[in-house]
Structure formats: C-alpha cells, structure tokens
Amino acid sequence: MTKTKATLLLGAALTLGSASLAEAGTLSPTLLQRAQRGDQTPTGVIVRFKFSNTERGRALYKSARQQLQARLAQLGPAAGFINQAVNSGRVTQLWLDQSIFLPLTPVQARALAALPFVDAVFENFRVQIPRAAALSAASAPSGTPWHLQNIGAPQAWAAGFRGQNIRVGHLDSGIDPNHPEYAGRIAAFAEFNAEGDRIGNTPRDTTNHGTHTAGLIAGKTVGVAPDAQLISALVLPNNEGTFAQVIAGMQYVLDPDNNADTNDGAQVVNMSLGIPGTYEEFIVPVQNMLRAGVVPVFAIGNFGPSSASTGSPGNLPDAIGVGAVDQNGQVASFSSRGPVAWQGQINGVFVKPDIAAPGVAITSSFPNGQYGALSGSSQASPIAAGAVALLLSAKPGTGVDAVKNALYTSASNAGSKNNNVGYGLISVPGALGKLGVTAGAPAPAPAPAPTPAPTPAPAPTPAPTPAPAPTPAPAPAPTPAPAPAPAPTPTPAPAPAPANPTGPAGFELCAVEGGFCDFKGQREAAFGTAGRYLTGIGTDGFNCTVAEWGSDPAPGVRKGCFIKPVAAQPAPAPTPAPAPAPAPTPPASGSKPRVLLVDDDMGQGADVTAALRDAIKANAATGGAFVWNTQTQGAVPLSEMQRVDIVIWATGEQYQNTITAQDQNTLRQFLAGGGRLLVTGQDVGYDIGSSAFYTGTLKTRFVADSSGTPRLVTRGAFGNTAFTLNAAGSAGNQYYPDVIAGTGGGQVVAAWGSANATAGTITAQSIRVDPNAARAGQKVQDPRGLVERLAANLIGGILNSIFGGQPQAQQPAPRVTAQNANEAAGAIVVNDAGTYRTVNMGFGLEGLTPNSRNLLMKTSFDWLMR
Template sequence: MKRASLCLAAALASVCFSRASAGQLSPELLAKLSAHENKPVSVIVRFRFDKNDQGRALFKSLRQQLKQSRAQLGKASGFVDSSMQNGGTELWLYQSIALKLTPLQALTLSSLPIVDEVFENFKVKIPKVQALDTGSLGEASSENPNFDPLQMIGADATRAVGLRGQGVRIGHLDTGVDIFHPELQGKVVAFAEFGPAGKRISSKPHDSAQHGTHTAGLLVGNTLGAAPDAKLISALVLPGGEGTFAQVIAGMQWVLDPDNNADTDDGANVVSLSLGVPSSQDQQAFVLPVQNMLRAGVVPVFAIGNYGPDPQTTASPGNIPNVIGVGAVDQSGSVAPFSSRGPAIWTGAYSGSFIKPDVVAPGVGIRSSFPGKGYGVLSGTSQAAPLVAGAVAVMLGAKPGSSVDDIKQALYSSASNNGQKNNDSGYGLINLPAALAKLGVSVAAPPKAQAPVVGPNGYIFCVPEGQRCTFSGEKQVAFGAAGRYLSGLTSDGFNCTVAEWGSDPVPGAAKACFVQEAKP
C-alpha cells in the first residue's frame, strides 16, 4: 500500500518521502507523531514481497527474502537490530518483523524503499456470541439431547467406514489445548505458545481458557471429532481469548513448518482458525500470510465471525475471498442469528464485493471437550469452522494429493444449496459423503440396525463386521470360547468393530461379535 507525499514539520522535517519510493505509516502512528508522543510501541514492519514459489519451497524463499530485506535497512539497522534482540520476531510468512519502536523510528523505516508499511501490532480476539433464544435454537444439550453435529454433516457415516482423517495434520490456532482430555490423548503431535510480539514462550501444553480444547474436540476427538484419526499441531496464540496480530502470524507460520526446516514435511495440511477482526483497515493484514498459505498448498478453514444477522458483518481472515469461510446453522439447519453475513467488501489486495460465507456447519448448542476431562456446550462460528476443517482432513486423508482447489470445488458443489451461493449460508450446509464422492471416493451407507440373533449357549451376535446391534439393559461382550469380557457397554448398543474376534458359533457367521447379558 502506498500513500501521497508526507512531510512533518519541526523535528520531523528531515523525514519526507513520496508515494513512489516509500511505504505507508498507519494513521495511528501518524497520530502519535502529531501529538509528539515518543514512547516505544509494538509495531509490524512489512517489507516488499515478490516471491511466487509454490509448495513448501516457498517457506525457504520467504525466509531468504526477509533476511535480504533486513540487510537493506542501512543506518536504520542499528536501532532495528537492537530492538530485535530485545524481544523482536521475524514473521517470514508475512515478510515482516515485529518489534518495539518509537513513532519517529517507525516513520524513519517507512521512508525506506524496501519497506511497504508500518503499523501497530493490533489486537485479535475470539468474537463473543450474541444472546440466544435457547428455546427456539436448542443451545443447551438438554434442549435436544439426541442432536449429533457429526450426523448433520455426514461425518458419522465416514467414521463408520474408516474414513477418519488418517495421515493428515491439522493446524489449530486457539487458546491452547488440554492434551490429557480423554477425547484428545495422543492426538496433539506438537504444541507451542507465543507471546504478544510473536516470540515463542517455553511452556507445557495447556489451555488458557475453554475455547481451544472445545474446538480441538470437534476436530479430532475420539467420539466428537469429524477426523478422529488426524493429528493436531496446536499453537496457543489467544491467551484467555485475546492476542495480537504478531501472535497469530507467528503461530500460523509455526504450524506450517514446526521444525523451521522447509525440507521436512511436518507441517499442517489444513488450518482451522476461529478468530478474526471485523471489517476494518486491519483486515488487510491477513491477506498476504493467507495467500502464502494457499501457495504452499495448505487449506485454510476460518470462522466467518459472530457479528450477524446484518449484512456486511464478516470478519477477516474468514472473509478473504480465497479461503473457506464458515458460517453457523442451528440444529434445524437455519442460519444462526449471530452468524456473520456477506457480502464482504474489499479494496486494496482484492477489490469488489464477494459473497460470504462459503459454507455453513452446525454451530449452535455444540457439545465438545472442556479442560479437565469435562464436556460443555458452546455456540458460534468457532464451533462450525473446526467441523468443516475436520471434514477437509477426512477428504485429504481419503484422497491424498488433492489440491486446495480440488477440496473447495468438491465441498462447495456438494453442499445443500446445489451449487448456488448466497450471503447467508454460502453454498450451504456441507455434506461430507457427497464431497468425497466428488473426489471419486465412495462412502457406503452404514449398515442398518438389525434385531439380534440368539446363537448357541445364549450368545447374541451380529454380522457382518461393523454392524451395530441395539440391546436393552446392562451388557458385557465375550470374545470367543475363552469368555474374556469387555464391560462398560451403554444401554443404547455396541459397535461391533472391536479389537478381537471370536470363533464362529454358527456356520457362516464369520467375524461376529458376541454379546451376552451380564450376570447379576
């Protein structure tokens, strides 16, 4: 971004530059200069960018270009290097550095040809949900105890046939995560926490609020997640629900390349993000890092915001044209009142009016994991986005090598609005089995429940493998003639896909699971 000629009088008269040769200084920093404020403030200095590499090779070229840009700072490198040594951070994904400068130093940097813009390190937070009529929307689990968001998007069917996100890594940027929760044990392969300037903080995995553990459960939870076999790379960038732009970008580049080595393939294949800023000048800042994510072949799935029901209420980065922006529907499939509506009006990096959101998913009265082995119900596009990101992980696991465009086309063309898009629900409610079919992956319908068959010695068994049998009362499962039991079955049935199979009690009943009523 450029600006017209700017010359400040008195002490600032020596720093004067033109649109053709210099970057832009944010209005907030200009105001501090005009007020003669000279206390250091946290700023982002973005350098000019010209890299168009694709795939993971982009990460290496971005780091190299940032190093080259810093070498062209001339005399300004003195105070820049000093500040960088005192808590500054390189944000290579955004071709920038985060550091503390006085307004006058910021002005000096913005006058250099290599610098594109200088602005304050602004706040980013999880949007609050507006008050809901839980009677009509079923926000609380007690309103509709049988509601299953996985069933609503077809993820129950994909889980039943073994399409569970195997081999896929999901980037998770949030308030942290409780890795010891029963839903999430063994699911988080990397964790990092970042400070306000984007500097990594040494800490053990934890959740600073409830939000991160809740969204993680919807991604990969054993019973709650759309992609229970995918793995999480989790970055704590919103301590207590609020962070900074530098924190988010530092976390974003880390989940893409956790070991800081572009030659190793250890980064996220899809990124789930449930945060944002409303339409403002700040929303432009997310464009470049998201564009670089797309160039690297990583699928961005971001919440659209909780600022509805009025039009033009979308939040960045979910409203960036090329990302999958996710809105929320209630348990009946109606768009939730709080879900942000389009269009998204863009100038600068993009220009024009864009229909948003792109798709919707369940986001009202969603039960998921809470820190400390508990469970809780939350509502928001924050809950809808991880369900879609989990669905994307299942698609990538089922059809490795699918491009970002492949995923988006399959997801959009199979959603409930039959290829038509609007500013309330986008292309509509996602349908994971139908999206997989667009990729050439068939999802057989799960077998219907059948009445149990009583075999020899009072055993009850069901076939084929994977069949669900429903019984009443307390039950136990026996594996073969040895009579080994697995207790703790619930009264609503048992999935016959178990770790061990017994011998055939009846000819032709291969791979049967045996269920026997518990003895008093």
C-alpha cells in the first residue's frame, strides 16, 4: 500500500492494505525516503511519544495530558525547531494519542525520530469517504422502522430504557442541529481542521452522512436511543479530513470541556469511518478510550464480499466492529468480512466483525428536516452504538467488557462467531437479559446469519473473550417459540407483520417493501403483490421500494420484490422492459438513469465528488447515485459499473495515469454490454490521447493541450448554449482544457470560443497561470498535440504563460506531430457506436458553475440514454 495515499473512509470501503504508516523503525518509509534525498519541504507530521499510563477512568485524561506536557518539556533546546513551533502555536497536542501534530521537513522528522522517547513519526495522512451508497430521498417513517423492530429496541423503550442520561460520541461530517429527530439533544459540538485545531462550535453538516448517522443513534422516530444526548465532532468536512482531525475529535467527545475533573464526556463513541487493512496508528487512542471505560463502536467496512476485507479501527481486536445485514438478517453483500491478521504490536488472526446490525436501505434524517435512505456499515454502527446506549441507561456504570459480553452472547448466532456477521444480529432485549434486566420479549429474530466465510479463521477471538458468564444454555433470543410474554398480559408475543406478499408464478420472495433484495448476478425481478406487478431485470441487488421502481403497482398494500433466474434466451424479456437503458437494474424513477461517479482525481486539487454530487443527484434516478473513489478504493470493478446505466469518469486535476490500462479494459467490457460513459477531465487527452481506447473507443483525436479560451459553445445534438470555465462559483481549476476532434464516427458537439471554431484559433497552451509547478514543468518538457499555428516561434511565449511570465532556458520541440490547423477546436466529442454511447469532455465539469454543470450534465444524460 502506498502510504501517502492511505485514506480513512466514512461507512468504510476498499482495497486491502496491511502495513503500518510507522513501521520503518520510528519513521514512516515515505518520510525516510524524502529525508535521504535531503528534502527540506515542510509537511504535516504526527510525532508520537513513548509513554506508560496505568490510570483508569477519567483520571486517564488528566494523566495523559500531563505526560504529553512532560515529553514536550523533555525535548529541550536540542529540538529548537519543535520548541519554536510550540511557541508559535503551530503544534496541536493530541493527548489521547500521546502525540503532536506539527509541520516538519523530512530531514527534521528523521532527526526527531532518533530521540529515545519518540515512538513514531509519520505523515498526517488523509481521511476520506469511500464509495457512497445510493442517495435516495425518503419521508419520515410511519410506525416503527424495521431496523428498530429487528433489534428489539421498542421492547427496551417499553421497559423505560430510552438512552436517558447517556452521551454518545459522534465523529462524522457534521450534524444539522435543527432536525426534529434530535433537536435540543446536542450536548456539545466542535469542528476541527486538518491540523487538529478546533476552529468552530456552531453545528453544521457538510454533507448528509453525519446527520443520517446521528438520527440512527438518537432520533425520536428513527433512532435506537431517542433520549440519549449527542456529543458531535466535525472531523470529515465534505467527507474528507486527516488523522489529526479524527484524533482531535476523539479526545473532544471524551472530554468536551477539556477538564478531566468534570464528568461531561461520552460513555460510548460511534465512528462510521475506517481505513482498509490493519493500521497500528489507531491502537494507542483506542486503548486509552478503553482504559477510560468508554465503549468503542466502529464500522467494520464496506469492502465485502471478499474475505479478509475489514478496515481499521473496526478490526482492532478490542473494538466492537459492526457489520451490516439486511431486513431478513442476511449479511449485506458490501459488508466487510474477516478474518483479520495483525502483526506487530498485536499478533494473531481474529474473527471479525464482532456483531451485526441493520445496514441496508436504512431511512434516517437528512439535513434541512429531510429524510433519506442509505446503506453501509456506516448505518449499522450507529444502530449498534444506540443499542449500547440503551444498555447503559438500563444499568448505569456497566463496564466495557460486560457490555461486549451481553451483546455477543445474546446475538442471533447463539454465542457462535463467524467471519460474516460475528456473533450475529444484536438483540437489545437479549443483551439486557444478560445484564440481569428484563425488557419483555426478544426482537422478532430474523433467520440466523449465514454460515461462516470460506476462511473461518478460528484464531484468537477479540479481547473480550466471550465466555458466556450467565449460563451454559446458549439459546438466546432467536427461538421463536416460547417468548416470555410482553408485559402484563399472558397473551402471546406480538404477532408478526402481515402475511408476506405473493409473487408471480415461478418467482421467489427476495425482500418485503422497504428492504433490499440482495443477490449477485442478474435475475428477472418483480415488484408488487397479488397479481399487480412491475417487472424488469435486476443486477447485484436493488432496493425494494416504490422510489426504486418508479411507480406503485398496488397502492396501500404491503408489497414485495420477487426474483427468478434470467431465461436462457436473452430476447424475450418477461415484461415490457423499462427504458432502453443498458444497465440491468429495474427502472428507478421515471426515465432518469442510475449513475456511478468514478472519482479519479487521486486527491489532487478540488474534490470532484463534492463538486458534482448535486448535479448527479438532480439528474439521476432516486436512489440511483453512487460514487467510487479510486484513490481510496483502488480500481473500480466491472460489477460496480454493471449496476448502473451511466458511468461518469472524472479525473479532476490528475494529469498522469488518468485512466489506466486496467481501467480502460474494464470500461471496454462495460460498454460492450451496452453501457454509457461520460469522461470529464482537462488532461485526459494529454495523458492517454494516443491510446487505442481514446481513439478507438471514444472515437476522439487529441488536438492540443489547451483551448486558449475558457468559453465553449455547444452545437448539433447538444443545442446552442455558451458556457464559461472558471467562473465564480466553479472549482476554478481549469488550466489545460483539451482541444479534441472526432475520428471514425465521433462527432464534435461543442467547440472552444465559438460553435464551429477550428484549431487554428488556439494561441496559448494554458488559459491561466498554473500554480502547480510540477505539472507545468512536465508540460514544458513534454508539450503534446500542438497545432500548426503553435509552431516553434510561439512556443517560448506559451511556456512563459504557463509559468506566469518566468523565462525558460530551454524550449523543447513537441513530441507529437502537429495536427492540421483546420481540425475542429472541439470541447466535447460524442460517439454513438450502436451497442454503446460515450460523451468525452475535454475539460472538467467541476470547472463550470453549479447551474451550468447541472444543465450540461442533463444534456449529456439525455443524449446518452436515447
């Protein structure tokens, strides 16, 4: 794993990595390499000190602060650059981690790592959202949502346990303070910057993720613990942040007033984030949390269905790692599986996750009083944290190990643990019973969780050693027979939900309305009941909702989703197919497509996900907008593309490895199956313009490295509209928008400057001064695709424009043969290949204003889906 690209993920989700950032002695490999080169460029680093801390409870907070202060004092004059940083306020003290953040050069970091009391020095690595689950609108639920019914939360409420007097730590993208689900129950809030500094105390949510998870913890209608209070830390603004931000948020929710003598911190902490693999950087802060008596509840990750796909910190042996199940109690396809192998400070192979909670199509709060459905271990984790709050409110002072034992020995797998769902789906009444508290009948137990993953790894189980304290009789809640009657009356336990809906002949029930129909591959699908159905073809699962299918075949009646294998002959679809969209899933809402955004900006410059999110959601089917981040998740698999109608490949400010050979091959397979593709990025042509994929699949010829103008005008199938790059409100990151032309059937539908401009009008290689010296330097050494008008006599002026007027000593000749100046000065090329369609934009959509990118995206989608 490339350490400089390690990322934390909301809801968890990615490629495996197992090495630690600080494994090369006490200095990370990247810092060591840079130091050996004599690199004097300042960079943000974490310096962790060795310490010995035997304190327990809140006394640990005071002791940890004192030890860190002592270490800083111990540095003395020998580390003058650190003292200077401390005195100037550039150091952030992360006492929970026994570390500090400060800017150092790699050479300074290497010197500091040699001190005997320094434990590790590593980069302040980035944290960031993973693949986003479908973003779908929803309304406030009527009645008790299934995710609360299935864990037995209502039984705890009926017994008077609602999370009262419990504070839950909430680290996320922020929180909307005015949502009616939990308004008035935010006990404390703080916002932190990338250096770990506290920069604000006004609650806000930068996306919707934090508001959604907060509702699941403490919402009055969607939350598990409706009387609990929230201590919220905004550590991932716009779903991005750093290690220092997360640690600063962790210590804040434990001690929000920064005074260890006052008891105002969280008793349980939810973190719907993680990083794939095993990362020792999280061991110290989590161990300190445990010593303080705080219950850590963390998402296990969305890296499934592969085995050994868990993420840190949820896969730490002592943390409660939470996996996701659907409404039927089956493990979600995306939920990460164990086992997890730790080597280093922790050694052994462990079964993970520890428990499971509902995590598929879960409705909760969205900002501005709205509701939405999301899927992920990001949703399962706060539901589990809310369950812990109920246990603590029922029996205050319960220790961490006792909470774990109660959860693990009462879950649906009857004390047996596997690498799919751990001990199984949590049962709040069952766990209360293990603590000696009666709370009525257990939750309506879904079918026991599936059998263990292919690698059951019987290796050492996590620290809590389940050893079911109470009795040898394992059978917890799941047995449906003799439930101990709800409360005062001797009547049987509450009757199950109404009879299951009925499906067409030959179909089997996959999910009831509101659930998720989870399967792999393609299936014929039907939605409805009793002879009234919508039908289509489904791929790799879908939401069983009216919003997903676009209309209601049986209003007011309990419906279901039904599937059966696809018939051998591809032609005779069982019913009128939904729109001619090539994607195999059922019709979502109206004629809008399902869309996957592949964020391929690799963390360079403006975040394309943040820039394009609103436009995609406005033009995609309800619940049909997804994101895959190549920096944090690696190469996007074909199966992810096949779930949607349109793939948007956005490269942002990346100018190298924009669409790799592996990605090109996957995209060819997607298109061969009838896919639709939109490519957007200012340097795609510069990078891969000579590839067969660019010229043969996209039917595009790369003409010049920059348009020389920010204005483009559409024509033909895209109408006649003018757009301007870098206008106020845009990302402002367009420097080298490609000039492109159609070839072999590709058609230009927008040109630079005017609708019918030719390449002869281009007079500059960049449209503004490039602040990225490395990129500008490469373009000086390797200019590509210059047109004839930009001959040798103009190259000097062009290069000066790139560097802001700085004279250059050398002006190499173009490597690529110049194209004819009469070539079209195209900005967008479309290709209708019959089987598939593509739209290739020579610029990044993020460089347009929100209104403009929304309009151009709609135009592109309309053409792609014809």
